[in-house]
Amino acid sequence: MTTYSQQVAGVGYTFDGLVDLMAKATPLRSGDELAGCAASSDAERAAAQWALADVPLQTFLEDLVVPYEDDEVTRLIIDSHDRAAFGEIAHLTVGGFRDWLLHTAAGEDAADTFRRIAPGLTPEMVAAVSKIMRNQDLIAVAGAAVVTSAFRTTVGVPGRLATRLQPNHPTDDPRGIAAATLDGLLLGCGDAVIGINPATDSPRATSELINFLDDIRERFDIPVQSCVLSHVTTTLDLIHQGAPVDLVFQSIAGTEGANSGFGVNLSLLRQADAAARALGRGSVGSNVMYFETGQGSALSAGAHLGTGGRPVDQQTLEVRAYGVAREFAPLLVNTVVGFIGPEYLYDGKQIIRAGLEDHFCGKLLGLPMGVDVCYTNHAEADQDDMDTLLTLLGVAGTAFVITVPGADDVMLGYQSLSFHDALYIRRALGLRPAPEFEAWLQRQGMADESGRILPVDLASSPLRELVR
Known part of the structure; x- marks a missing residue:
């Protein structure tokens, strides 16, 4: 040594x-x-x-x-x-x-x-x-650095910033999810993915949510991809049962032991990737995997020891997770940078630094990297810190960010970005939605030729049917 x-x-x-x-x-x-x-x-x-x-x-x-x-x-x-x-x-x-x-x-x-x-x-x-x-x-x-990926929209195009529309609901109530989805669409969000964290990992509930989102997409002819963020085994079983799965989600980490704690290994991820690709549901690309990561996951699983039994720092282990993600040419990868809590990233300063590190490292390794600009309520951080990180990431060319109603995820109980925050950063830096989604917004009269989101009279919009 x-x-x-x-x-x-x-x-x-x-x-x-x-x-x-x-x-x-x-x-x-x-x-x-x-x-x-x-x-x-x-x-x-x-x-x-x-x-x-x-x-x-x-x-x-x-x-x-x-x-x-x-x-x-x-x-x-x-x-x-x-x-x-x-x-x-x-x-x-x-x-x-x-x-x-x-x-x-x-x-x-x-x-x-x-x-x-x-x-x-x-x-x-x-x-x-x-x-x-x-x-x-x-x-x-x-x-x-420029890294692009595609399924029904193209993510990572220079000059554009995509968003995940996250319409979580504490009981998976369809009307609540529909209302949040409508809110996000009207504010130009959802072009990276409409992704729900389900309240349970029940196969039946996951199947119902997958079909619910796919029905919305088809009814309004929206060029987006959807995802229900259940465990990969649940999604894989539903693919075999004929469910309309767009993306396969999984949380991953930077050691075999930490991934075992998530109930996954490389072989299982390869099976899921192959199964989703075989469906051929993408229209402009075939990237089908969606991975989430976060500094501290290996330590929280007690799977952070390296050579000589020494603890490996959490940031190095986080970047090793990107080595896993790279193997599968995913559509989306994002670090939930402040979600794991102040035990791992104590305050706004540490969260901002970690978000910039994660984005840089993922992008340099060739990943379409996004960030959940977020924090838990017991961290020494606030929404001003998130404004700062969002702005810095916008300058750094992040592929996408997470957006939730009012910046407050009522199901997961943490603070992220709002749909209005996406409007702010796009307008401040002259960024536009993903090209295919932007074209749909323009066809609906919801965006002008520059991609700027326009107010809509919901009474005359077909989207009003979402909440009826």
Whole structure:
């Protein structure tokens, strides 16, 4: 095991291996303190970042954060690594890679270059470089990267920001869901997905919700995809029963053990991906998987230990989850950045930083990355913090965000973004809905030629039937 040393202001610091170095270099967050792997001071954190900057990228292919023989996520990361794509940057250190990213982001061919090297990047390389980048660095590079995916709408197109319309209801009441869906559609939301978190994981309830959403889509000829966020096994069984499934959802994490806690493995995800693709329900693309992630999930499952039995920092494990997602070319991936709670991200500052890190890392790895800009009510955060993160993500070119009625999810009991927040960020930054959805809005008289949402007289709109 390699030991890393660095002096700061005449004081020497030593880090016992790559796992320890990565953890100590991570910007402060409560989850790493809970795990006992955070730096003990700002000076130690700075020393770790200096030392990490000098680590060659090649090291991450040889000194594995989680052992190859113990973890199928590690095996996926290493076995799928594209050496040819890596060759362009193989000579760089982590610090050199940061400089290269910023230089490339400033050039005209940034999107093509980032797309070309993505298969040569491992999650650990990307996590490492993010730890030595300022917020503006993360925004600049992510904003220059372009990743698109498609099913009935195309997500990730430059100059556009899609939204998930999340019409959750504490009892899955159809009228309540319909009212929230109508509210979101009238405010131009839903082009990434209309996605319901069901109140139960009952196959019957899930089937009823899937058919309910599909009926809405067909009745009003809306070019959107729907998803009921049940466990992948529930959705897979319903596919076999002939249910009109668009997307398969699953929460995933960055270690085999944490994924086992979610009741999934790579083989099961491959089955679900193949089954959904075989339905051929997409009109402009065939990306069918929807993954959610979040910093702290592995720690909360007690599945966060790496090489030498040391705790791996939560951000590195989060980025390893993107290595899982990348295997399936998903339509959507989003981090529920503040949802797991202040035990992992304590306040608005930590949530904002984590959201920018997650978005940057996912996008650099080639994912259509979105963010649930959110927090729980016992966190030291408020809606002003969410306004800040939303604005920064809009500048950084996020593919989509989550929107709920009034920014308050009454079923899950947390705070996210409202439909009106989507109007704000689109108008402030000149962003438009997904192209296929925008065309539908214009046909309904709900958007002008620039994509700007228009007020609608509901009494004369066919959509009024949604709540009758």
